[in-house]
Every structure is written in C-alpha cells, then in structure tokens.
Amino acid sequence: MSIIIPPRRPARGIQSLSPAVLAYILDDASSIESDCGGTASFIEVPMLPYLGRVCRPWHNIIEQHPALSTSIVAYIDQSHDTPESIQASPAGTRLRRSRNLPISIYLVRKVRCPPALDIERRERSVVRAFLAALTIHAPRIKSLVIQADSASTLPAVSILLDHRQFPQLRRLVLRCNGDDSMLMHPKRDGPRPQYIFDGIYPPSSVTVLCVDGMNLMSLLHHERADEVLGSLVNVTTFAINNLTWRVDRFAEHIIWKLFDVFASLSHLNRIEFDYFDMPEPTVVPPPCQPVLPLPIQKLCIERTNTSSLKYILDCISPDDLVLDNCFFTSPLKLPDCARLTIVRMAPSYSNLPASLSVWNGLYLEIRSSTQFDDDFIRELEREHGESTYNRILFSNLRHLRISDCPKFSPKALLDLFEKRDLPKNATFFSIIQGGGLAVANMLERLEILGTSPKLGAALMEQVLKIARRGVWQTEP
Secondary structure, three states: OOOOOOOOOOOOHHHHOOHHHHHHHHHHHOOOOOOOEOOOOOOEOOOOOOHHHOOHHHHHHHHHOHHHHOEEEEEOOOOOOOHHHHHHOHHHHHHHHOOOOOEEEEEEOOOOOOOOOOOOOHHHHHHHHHHHHOHHHHHHEEEEEEEEEEHHHOOOHHHHOOOOOOOOOOEEEEEEEEOOHHHOOOOOOOOOOOOOOOOOOOOOOOOEEEEEHHHHHHHHHOOOHHHHHHOOOOOOEEEEEEEEOOOOOOOHHHHHHHHHHHHHOOOOOEEEEEEEEOOOOOOOOOOOOOOOOEEEEEEEEEOOEHHHHHHHHHHEEEEEEEEEOOEOOOOOOOOOOOEEEEEOOOOOOOOHHHHHHOOOOOEEEEEOOOOOOHHHHHHHHHHHHHOOOOOOOOOOOOEEEEEOOOOOOHHHHHHHHHOOOOOOOOOHHHHHHOOOHHHHHOEOEEEEEEOOOOOOHHHHHHHHHHEOOEEEEEOO
16 A cells, blocks of 8 residues: 655745744844943843743754854843853853854843832842853953943943953943942942052953943042053043942042043043032133043033033033033033034933024934923024024024924924024125025924824915925824
C-alpha cells in the first residue's frame, strides 16, 4: 500500500520571510537608541517587550544573533541588588547573549518621579550592584545611561571617564530627579569622592556627556580636575542637570571654572542646562575668564528662572536657543540668535511676551504650550507697540512653526502678522530699499502642526498674504 503525502502548503505572510530578513526586522523593532526621545540630559527609554515571546522561531533568531541583545535595559526601582539576582534577570541574559559586541546600558526608573526622594538608599545599592556586575563588560560598553531619583545614587563621573577601563564609551549620561545634599549624612554618605588615578589621563572617547550638579561640583573642586576634563577632547554635547546653589560645595567661582572648561573643548557644539539656579545677586565671570559670551551652535535651557537664564545668556551666545519650561518672572533680553524654540511655556509667562516682542531672528518655534493662546498673542502685540524699538515686529522672521498648541486661534495669529506696521520713521526710500513692505515681511514658511487648531478654507487667502508656503498637519 502506497502512502500519499499531501503537498506542503507554501508559507504565507511573515512565515515566508527568511531568518536574515526577520533578524533585520527584529533588530529595528528592538532598537532603543533610534527610539530615544528627549534631550541629552534626559533620554526617553521606551519599554520594549521581549519579542522572543511571540513564537519559538523568533526566540531562536534572537538567541542566534548577538546583535539583537546589545541594548540592555534594567529598572533600578524594580530590581534586585545581589550579583546572583542580576545574573538571573533579563538584563543578565542579554549580557550573555551579546557575547563580545559593543553594548548600550540603560539603568533607568520605570516610575520616573516617585512621590519622594529615596531616603533609604535602596536605589543606590541597586545601581552599585549593577555597576559591579558590569565590571567585566566595561571594555565593550559604548553607551551608559543612569537616570536615578537622587543625586547620591549616581557614581563618581571620574571613574567612568577613565579611558583605560571604558575604551569604547561614547555616551555617558548621569542624571537625577533631585539633589539630596541636605539629606546626606556627612560621615555616612558624603561628600562623594572622585577617584582619580595617578598618572596622565588618556584622551577620552566620550562624545556626549551629561552629569549631575553634585557630581560636577565634586569634580571641579578636585586639584586634578583640569586633567580629567582636559581629556574630553571629543565631547560635542555637554549637559548638566540639577546644578543649584543648594548643591553641596557650590561656589560661584567654580561656576566660572565651568565656562573655562566649555571654552577648552574644541569640538563642543551643544550645551544643555536642566534646572540651573544661581543665588541672587549673580555675578558674571570677570574679564580674565575666556572671551564671553562664548559662541556655541546650540544651547538648551530647561526649568530655569529669569535671573539664572540671564546669567547663562551673558556667558554663552548661541545660534540656536531652546527654552523649555522656563520661568519668566521678569523681562529678559533674548540673544540675537537665528533660531528660537520655546517649549512648554510655564504658567508664569507674564513677562515672556515682552521678551519675545524685541527678539528678531529667522526661525521661531512654539511647541507643546497650552499657555500660547489669544491672550498671549494680544499681549505680544501690545508689548511691541509700547517698546522703544523702532522696527517691524519679527521683521527678519522667515519660518514660523506652531506645534501642539491647542488653545490659540489661527485667525488671531494671522491678524498679528498681517497688521504689522512700519517703523515710525520709515520713509519711501527705506521701504523700496528693503524690497517693499509686502516682500520684506512675508514668511517663507508657516507651519501649524499636531494638536494645534485647524486652518479653515476661509483663512487660506490670508495665509497667502503673509507666507509663501503654508503647511498644516493637525490632528483631530
């Protein structure tokens, strides 16, 4: 008797893909660095599930391709603090699967901001245990991100900048939610020592460096700080978070030393401050310091008040300025930068229209700000009318971008740009020399995006009067 074997059905859908193609898809789906949002001082690490749970073939592919396990995430608020538990954890499994490939380590919190600082120091013991487990893997770490709750949890930055132990390290982020200097026991907890080895520091491979205020102050006070910071020859981005006058060992002359460091980094093109607070009255560094203001390509400032903003802007002159959730408690003269981005206007924005009305750059973006409404637009127009500057409002502006600002009226915004008047002493010759009123004041591009209000068809004619090109991609 013959046995009839039915023909095999051809694979369909994702089952028809070759293992090499599936490995490429899984690599893209599990990538963390491409999905990370935020600034250098805060990295949004997505919570990615283990894709090997989908089916056995996917699990086998992940086990056979070490490159799929090179991004390792561990949650320091939900982890064990013993070497055995770390080896048995998913992070330990991925460490073994990655073999000898360069790896990126993310020690972050699943709950970013708990109700209070971690007084019991459990977070610190977890971080120390993970760093101890990573000792044998240090030569292949290319990215190390530690985002903790309290500053005392973070390790000393000088240890991690040792090129002999971390030869491939490119990105180092040490970030905390708050400084706990006042809560630290002087004998048990601090001040945190900086372990600087004897000999010459070799040039570091780090290109992105983010450090907390307490760590930075401790390092700048060290007698060999210049040698350590002088090794950062490849740094392009320098970010500082939680640097306030309440930080242990804070001193204003040490802040002046920080600008010396900025001036010495030849490849530096981006500086970030997240929660910078100087005591009042502040004193600008003396003339013996490097040439101030220091030119820089991009400057990002977050959660900072007006007096501290002024201190930074007196010392740094950016081409591109980003102000995120800053507090304008008094009028501030903004720098003559080409690009200005305002993100998350703080509720106390009453002096922001006065500051913005005298700014005259090429690119303006307002993003994720519910405070940007019709009252803000009217206040901006009023402040410009009362100012002593004899020029058209935003006369140099060529690109305006409004994104995720749901409370303003497009009609009010368009009226503001259409009603811009000539300076009081304008003459016919000055109008002709400037290319004509209509040409000189037109925007090259107007963008209204995200959750911002939709532009109705009735407003399209008005849009074409103020902008050569309008783009609107609003969500319902």
